[in-house]
Amino acid sequence: MTDEAFSAVYAVAHSTLQDAMDVAYLTGQRPADVLKVKRADIRDDHIHIVQNKTGKHLRIAVEGELKAVIERIIARPRKMTGANLLQNDDGTPVSPFELRSRFDKARKLAGVSFQFRDIRAKAASDTGDLSHSQNLLGHQSRNMTEHYVRSRIGERVRPVR
Numbered sequence: 001m002t003d004e005a006f007s008a009v010y011a012v013a014h015s016t017l018q019d020a021m022d023v024a025y026l027t028g029q030r031p032a033d034v035l036k037v038k039r040a041d042i043r044d045d046h047i048h049i050v051q052n053k054t055g056k057h058l059r060i061a062v063e064g065e066l067k068a069v070i071e072r073i074i075a076r077p078r079k080m081t082g083a084n085l086l087q088n089d090d091g092t093p094v095s096p097f098e099l100r101s102r103f104d105k106a107r108k109l110a111g112v113s114f115q116f117r118d119i120r121a122k123a124a125s126d127t128g129d130l131s132h133s134q135n136l137l138g139h140q141s142r143n144m145t146e147h148y149v150r151s152r153i154g155e156r157v158r159p160v161r
Contacts, residue, residue, distance in 0.1 A: 001114040001122050008110035009103070016094050017102040019073050019086055021119060026066040028123035031116050035094060037085040042070065056138040 010021055024034045032052050041048045046059040047066075062070060073085060080091030087093055103116050 001112075001118045005110070005112040005114055006119070006122065008112050009106045009114075012109040013106040014102045015076070016086060016088060017099065017106055019069070020094065020099055021116075022069040023066075023073075023086065024116070024119045025123050025126075026069060027060050028120055030120060031099060032096070035084075035086060035096060035099060038083045039074070039085055040083065042085070051138050054138060058138050 006021070006025075010018055013021065020031075020034055023029075023037070024031065027034070027047065027049070029049060030051070030053060033049055036052070037047060037049065042062060044059075045062050047062060047070075049058045049060065050056070051058065060066070070085070078087065078089050078091050081087075082091040082093060084093040088098070099116065107113065
């Protein structure tokens with residue numbers, strides 16, 4: 001996924017999808033882990049996450065752009081305020097079905113083809129630091145992080161001559 005493709009989807013996305021894309025990109029987390037973040041998980045200037053797939057515990061610093069995104073999400077007026085960070089206007093949590101439906105619609109409108117989960121690989125390659133990416137994604141091995149980066153930007157090879 002290119003920066004242009006990401007931006008194209010973001011530009012036509014529902015506000016809750018924009019929120020989810022921002023949180024997914026800035027934290028490098030899987031869609032299910034992004035959707036389950038509760039406001040109470042944000043404490044001591046960190047988002048505390050237990051990854052569904054691995055059970056890995058992460059504390060992601062709430063600073064810079066992530067801090068601004070979280071403040072924007074929390075400040076958005078809603079009829080009712082639910083416990084989840086990502087929620088609809090009525091305070092209900094954004095469901096996996098709603099995320100998928102909104103993403104598919106935005107992707108079609110933007111005329112691009114990538115999956116929401118590709119945002120995780122984009123985050124890994126955009127840090128510019130494999131060690132940082134490994135920690136952010138919660139990978140046990142550097143090889144897995146290298147796989148994420150290579151699958152997104154390609155293996156660097158030299159010509160024959």
